Amino acid sequence: MSKIAIVFHSGYGHTLKVAEAVAEGSGGVLLPIDAEGHLSEAGWATLAAADAIIFGTPTYMGGPSWQFKKFADASSKIWFSQGWKDKIAAGFSNSASLNGDKFSTLQYLFTLSQQHGMVWTGLGQLPANRKAASRDDLNNLGASIGLLTATPSDASVDEMIAGDLATARVFGQRVAAVTARWAA
Secondary structure, eight states: OOOEEEEEOOSSSHHHHHHHHHHHHHTOEEEEOOTTSOOOHHHHHHHHHOSEEEEEEEEETTEEOHHHHHHHHHTHHHHHHTTTTTOEEEEEEEESSSSTTHHHHHHHHHHHHHHTTOEEOOOOOOOOOSTTOOTTSTTTTOOSSSEEEEOOTTOOGGGOOHHHHHHHHHHHHHHHHHHHHHHO
16 A cells, blocks of 8 residues: 655645545545644655655645745755655645635645656646536645635634535545555
8 A cells, every 4th residue: 555645734624624535535645734833753754654745735825835935945954855756746736715725825835746756646636627517526726736715704713615625635635646556
């Protein structure tokens, strides 16, 4: 079985809920980045041993949270030795708006993976772009490069969109399948 790690920051709990759904689909382990932008030493060791790393962060002001950025900057030590080279990578982001410039965040996560020499896995789902589509359909936000979810700013974690969480589980399954195929 492949080892998958989901390293993420969650400011208000919504990105955590998405990470949990991704973990449910992938069988991966959750590695939260704390409120000060730190990952535990055990977390860094888990990333070193992982076959795949899924990055997750809320989108704030058109990019990743500063806590995630601090983690990413700290990964330069691993970059120097190419410690994540050829690992599978993927990413996701949540914000309050349907767009909310989440694509910029996914591009950031993609670029981070490419600097590390990783192999990126996109969403791999067709968009739900018919008139009859609803927010509860898979990939209702029409992502390709990674997983996008949207939670209204006044919604609690328990009010997150079921279709987004279902999409997250399917995304996790895809990353697990790609990782298993890559390792074969």
